[in-house]
Every structure is written in structure tokens, then in C-alpha cells.
Amino acid sequence: MNISKIALFSCIFFTIFLSADSIYKFDNSVEEKRFYSLISEIRCPKCTSGSIASSDVPVSRDLKQKVYELILAGSTDKEIKAYVTERFGASSDYKPAFEGANYLLWFGPFIFLGILMLIFLLNRKL
Amino acid sequence: MSIIFRSLIILLPLIIFITYGKILITDRDGDFASFEPKEFPEFNLQDLRDGEIDLKEFNGISLLNVWASWCITCLVEHPFLTQLSNNDIKLIGLNYKDSQIKAKQWLRKRGDPYLFSIYDPRGDLAFDLGVTGAPETFLIFNQKIIGHIQGELNQEKWQSTFVPLINTATKGN
Numbered sequence: 001m002n003i004s005k006i007a008l009f010s011c012i013f014f015t016i017f018l019s020a021d022s023i024y025k026f027d028n029s030v031e032e033k034r035f036y037s038l039i040s041e042i043r044c045p046k047c048t049s050g051s052i053a054s055s056d057v058p059v060s061r062d063l064k065q066k067v068y069e070l071i072l073a074g075s076t077d078k079e080i081k082a083y084v085t086e087r088f089g090a091s092s093d094y095k096p097a098f099e100g101a102n103y104l105l106w107f108g109p110f111i112f113l114g115i116l117m118l119i120f121l122l123n124r125k126l
Numbered sequence: 127m128s129i130i131f132r133s134l135i136i137l138l139p140l141i142i143f144i145t146y147g148k149i150l151i152t153d154r155d156g157d158f159a160s161f162e163p164k165e166f167p168e169f170n171l172q173d174l175r176d177g178e179i180d181l182k183e184f185n186g187i188s189l190l191n192v193w194a195s196w197c198i199t200c201l202v203e204h205p206f207l208t209q210l211s212n213n214d215i216k217l218i219g220l221n222y223k224d225s226q227i228k229a230k231q232w233l234r235k236r237g238d239p240y241l242f243s244i245y246d247p248r249g250d251l252a253f254d255l256g257v258t259g260a261p262e263t264f265l266i267f268n269q270k271i272i273g274h275i276q277g278e279l280n281q282e283k284w285q286s287t288f289v290p291l292i293n294t295a296t297k298g299n
Contacts, residue, residue: 059257
């Protein structure tokens with residue numbers, strides 16, 4: 001085996017150890033699950049569309065780090081989302097809460113579909 | 127009755143097409159025209175040049191401009207910022223994720239339009255302000271943030287976004 005083959009082999013071999021070591025370390029899997037679900041629900045403020053989980057721009061990295069720190073500090077999911085939307089606006093929450101004007105957001109399409117169905121059915125009978 | 131239904135088939139897609147078309151055509155910068163005023167976040171940072179950070183400068187109308195020596199668009203807006211500061215607009219810098227040496231060099235080379243620059247190497251204050259990158263500019267009136275522009279500040283954005291906000295804010299006084 002020549003030197004370049006050894007070099008190539010060790011590159012491939014050691015990459016496994018590098019990637020296995022996560023940047024975000026948690027004491028338990030509940031916190032870890034919460035972290036990954038939260039970062040997939042927070043919109044990357046610098047992107048056209050995409051969560052901070054899928055983005056590596058500096059502000060997304062900062063946001064992920066902050067979410068990580070807040071989880072370790074014992075904040076609830078709701079508190080973390082409030083913390084983020086306070087700074088980066090309500091549009092940074094990909095899963096808006098079930099309250100107030102957001103009901104229209106969640107049920108709007110169904111109401112619209114219902115009205116269309118009603119018009120359609122009324123027209124058929126006449 | 128079926129005439130209503132038939133016309134709906136044509137009208138509905140047309141309405142949807144026009145509405146969405148309008149959303150797409152509208153300049154996104156317009157979003158910042160209606161800004162919910164908020165308190166300026168507290169911070170514990172140093173002046174870029176080891177001078178004094180005087181929070182009294184946030185009284186009246188002032189601008190907080192987020193800049194960095196690595197930021198290309200900051201170079202583009204630099205002449206306009208200089209023009210503003212020459213017209214007695216109070217301009218405060220927020221040096222964002224930069225090296226102190228490079229930032230000072232940048233100001234020496236290009237000219238310094240700022241009263242002072244807050245040195246924020248980790249982006250702590252910037253995070254609390256909701257900064258997504260550089261450049262960004264905040265309009266401040268009596269310690270409160272009343273406006274926000276992302277990207278280059280130029281004559282057009284100044285006129286369309288900040289001037290109306292300044293007029294509304296200072297009208298009462």
C-alpha cells in the first residue's frame with residue numbers, strides 16, 4: 001500500500017469520528033428532540049424560505065446556539081419561541097400558535113373551500 | 127344563478143392571480159414602513175475606539191447603522207451615510223462581528239461618519255436588535271426604535287421609509 005492510499009483511507013476513516021461528534025451536546029434525549037424540532041420550526045431570517053436547521057448563515061448559527069443555550073437553561077418551547085419572535089418578528093415562527101388572529105391563518109383555506117362547496121351545491125339544486 | 131357560478135370560475139382565478147401578483151411585485155422594503163416601536167435593548171459593550179458610549183445621543187432623532195469592514199454593501203452606502211452626517215443627522219455605528227484593528231483601519235481609510243461606534247464582536251446587541259446581517263439601519267427617537275431597514279440605506283429608502291417616520295414622530299413636539 002503506497003502513502004497516498006494510506007492517506008486516503010485515514011481521511012475517510014477519521015471523518016466518521018469527526019461527524020459523530022455533535023456540536024450540540026445534551027444530557028438527555030428529550031432535550032435533544034426538543035432542540036431539533038425547535039430549530040426546524042424557526043425560520044431563517046436571512047433566507048427566502050427555510051428553517052435555521054437547514055441554514056448555515058451566521059445569524060442562523062447564532063439562533064441555533066441561542067436555542068441550545070435556552071434549552072440548557074431550562075426554558076420552555078413557548079418561552080424560546082417568544083424570545084425569538086420578540087427579536088426577529090412573528091414571521092420567524094413557522095408554526096404559529098393556535099390563538100387570536102392565527103385561527104384565520106390555520107382555518108382560512110378550509111373556510112374558503114367550504115364557501116366554494118356551498119356555492120357549488122346551491123347552484124346544482126337550482 | 128348559473129351565471130354567477132360561471133362568472134366565478136373566471137373571476138376567482140383572476141382575483142387570486144392579481145392578489146398574488148401584487149404581493150410579488152410589491153417591494154419588500156415597504157414592510158418596514160409600518161414598524162412597531164420598541165425599547166432599545168440594554169447592552170454592555172465598549173466603544174470601538176475605547177472612548178465613551180454616550181446613550182444621551184439616542185435622544186431626539188438618531189440612526190444606528192450596523193456595519194463591518196468585511197461588508198461590501200457597507201462600502202456602497204458609505205457615501206450616503208457621510209452625506210447624512212454632514213447634514214447634521216446623528217449617526218451611531220454598531221460594528222458587527224468584526225476585528226477591532228480592521229474596523230479602525232476601515233474608518234481611517236474611508237472616513238468616519240459616526241459619532242461613535244459600538245464594538246460588538248460577537249453580535250450580542252445585534253442579536254437583541256434582530257439584526258440578520260450587515261448593513262442594517264435602525265431609526266431611533268428618544269431612546270426608542272421606531273424604524274428598521276435591512277440592506278443598503280440610500281436616498282430612495284431614506285425618503286420613502288425614514289422621512290415619513292421622522293415626520294410622524296416629531297410632529298407632536
